[in-house]
Amino acid sequence: MKNNPITIKDIARILGISPSTVSRALKDHPDISTETKKAVNELAVRLKYQPNAIALSLKQSRSNTIGVIIPEIVHHFFSSVISGIEDVAYNAGFTVMICQSNERYDREVANAKMLLSHRVDGVLVSIAKESTNFDHLKLLKEGGMPLVFFDRIVPGMQADHVVIDDEEAAYKATKHLIENGRKRIAHFSGPEHLMIGRNRKNGYLRALSEAGLAVDPSLIIQADNYEKAVVAVRRLADLNNLPDGIFTTNDLTAVGAMQALQKLGIEIPKQIAIIGFSDGRLSGITNPTLSSVDQHGYEMGSIATEILLNRILSPDEKYTPVTRVLEGQLVVRESSI
């Protein structure tokens, strides 16, 4: 019993006028007489007419929809980004199609195809950990699709980027540990092939070298989630190689490290100071509370969307990719002092 929605034709028929007149009346075209407008609008309201966005999209080759490809929604950072995207899009009358890659390459490719098929007007992307080939995104780009990358960007891609200054933020975080007297600082790092992973590690290295501290490769461990952090801590403990400070590539990793250490009876921050990255709801809740770098997810989402909408709405402007770099804010709590 799906009653077909009211169309412009229905209104035209009832009023004994032509569809074009109705169309014009609805958008307040100056040519149309006041009475006709009034009649049309009244009937439209009475029949609860809702314009068919699909037909409009087809006609104008503009869907008023933007697509988002995101690794995982269930992350405080990413859901904050989505929230920012959604708010800005909403205010501009755009809808948002969300796809999650679940960190998988094949799914990211499928997502890109789907969005292309749906003729979204632009796409916001943060790439999956697994992705090392980006032909699917280049394809979008070459097809003229505005593309804005956020957080996890593709190095060398001609496109707009919104990131935080990972290197600088990591530098600040590490420096903070050093200033509090830590000398043997470990880094639990992200995947090497992601810019964010590399940049954060570089910031860490810069802080060490600036302070004249030697780099101990055995203290740089690839671990970017809770479980891996637990394993890493155990290994360091077994080898009697525990550091006096740890800078992790994200907060959950920091929590994993912290709890594993506490289980070993190690006091934080007294014996080992810890600082995470990407301040989420977590950081104020752990005991001790976790120092971290605020990644400004909401802001990143809204800025990325503003850039994208700008590209969509004024496509003629000469295309020079912009990169917006947000400052990651060091938030010092109990775990590092």
Place this chain on the structure above:
Amino acid sequence: MKNNPITIKDIARILGISPSTVSRALKDHPDISTETKKAVNELAVRLKYQPNAIALSLKQSRSNTIGVIIPEIVHHFFSSVISGIEDVAYNAGFTVMICQSNERYDREVANAKMLLSHRVDGVLVSIAKESTNFDHLKLLKEGGMPLVFFDRIVPGMQADHVVIDDEEAAYKATKHLIENGRKRIAHFSGPEHLMIGRNRKNGYLRALSEAGLAVDPSLIIQADNYEKAVVAVRRLADLNNLPDGIFTTNDLTAVGAMQALQKLGIEIPKQIAIIGFSDGRLSGITNPTLSSVDQHGYEMGSIATEILLNRILSPDEKYTPVTRVLEGQLVVRESSI
């Protein structure tokens, strides 16, 4: 320089055949000769033809898109739900349009209109705290739009529902506190006009009455976020009216209560036991770890989507609303024993 995407017509022109033949060839219609199929498919791949989903939607009055109206994305529970929705939709070849109401009524109305306009095939809704009027949703329903409510449902609405048994889960949580010897148990409750708020309170009341414990109205306080919990705890402390157990309507409220109490030097769970609701990433991270009720967000999202897709794909089946009640799982951690 938006190069227009390849269409079926382009392929037809190049191959010197008709668009309908191309269309049929692409969908492997039995009538078409093998050679034609081969030629068409090869060219399609070479030109990177992508079917225009918009045109298809218009033609078939089916958009292969479902809409979601959700209060706030930045919540572990809701983002888990979205994740479940997205996964199931993806596997069925559907895309997902996400709208957040930000807990506001007017925005929920606008969202509903937007989804209607975009002719989504069905909608998943969890209503905003602010919403008390539901005409916008009834309008969808009356227009024949399949509607599935999850978690925050509308009482009395003829539609499918997916919820957890809030009453029973709250009962179990409260009973657990009682079994651990607590006698003066407070409840930090959600808004009265939401079913979930009422149900959780009722479960709490049932557990008390079953145990023969008197209900103390001064211990039932409307507080459903971190800040309100802090205020509530201070008030109780000022009045020298602290309970020996607290059951809160969500986890963040529990954390607020816990930290406010700890600041007063009160030991948890020794002096006051606490149990939350809606097990998120938080609960394993607090100190002490927080007992809670797992709300199965991912599962709720996927089940709701399955029901919705079912309605969409077999619309002729006689319509009898279904309600799926998931069991909320009590997860006992340190804060309550």
Place this chain on the structure above:
DNA sequence: GTGAAAGCGCTAACAG
């Protein structure tokens, strides 16, 4: 001030 006609990309009934 209003209407007729064409077309956005695609499919499906009807012809051949």
Place this chain on the structure above:
DNA sequence: CTGTTAGCGCTTTCAC
């Protein structure tokens, strides 16, 4: 086996 035609809902010239 393939082509022609019409139409999904809407806008937009071009006529009158």
